[in-house]
Amino acid sequence: MRVVQRAVHAPAELGTEFVGVPEGADIELDLRLEAVMEGVLVSGSVHAPVLGECVRCLGEVSFDLDVELTELFAYPDRVVEDEDDEVRELQDELIDLEPALRDAVVLALPFQPVCREDCAGLCSECGVRLDDHPGHVHDVADPRWAALEGLLAESGPATQNAPSGPEAPDETKES
Template identity: 50%
Template sequence: MPADQSPYRVNVRDLVHRPGEMREKTLSFAVPEQLGAAAMVVKQGAPLELDLRLEGLHDGILVSADVRTVASGECVRCLDPVTEPLELEFQELFAYSPEDAVDYTVHDDHVDCEPVVRDAVVLALPFQPVCRADCPGLDPETGEKLADQPEREPRDEIDPRWAALEGLLTDDDTPH
């Protein structure tokens, strides 16, 4: 998608070089490209809403935003689908000149919020999502979900590395 057609691009012509001027804007659109690449992502086409506050400063445009979207992926324990709403904030200065810019600049009287939104969303995604906090995961032998087998008794298996020592235990020995 050409940069000038990006849904993240915001016209700030009325704020450029006008310190003290401020306006608010809401953007709502479907995410044009997937955000993230791990167990949890914001899929292409997911709804994304940005509540922006744009403020003109002497050296650039200060963009503050509340971001709302939905992340989806799979539980790292049982592989069930997981969907989680994401709500986050960011604040970034878009400088007028590249010499003053740490990361972002105003281009052709526009700011492109896409890299800032992408970074904020990816950092907010859960690293190891679970369907519920007490998810027991999968049975290591059968691969079946342990949550579907509540009556299953765990087996006492001796680690093969310790099997040779098993013969040293007698019935009256108690492990410490």
């Protein structure tokens, strides 16, 4: 067994569209390499800084990510039991850790990162950040009522001010 503690620079595009580890950032690896019958078992933890954009308010999101990593790197001359298994292989007695690291980190990132769990987001009308303006509202008419508002405008002010209810004159009675 061998213990490896090392800081490496993050590769390009280690993340998703909204959140990821910045290229060149220091990733701290604390790994244990063990020889097993099938190959070399790499296990341990990965610590990396994460930057992104809140999907609600477009503000900055930053946090530290800690991920557990366990991966088997098989000897090249191993007997294949199941061809559907994706097993990484040792290459000239070397381990290419980047694909396993990428899989572990990207899968641990939030699918929709938010700056705070209770982030209110942006106003859908004007784009103002709702956390900065908690009482922000717009008086916007529902577009489904627009045709009725047009009828009300055509009928003029006399009809709009006419009494309704029991005191209203009944136009259906004959005189």
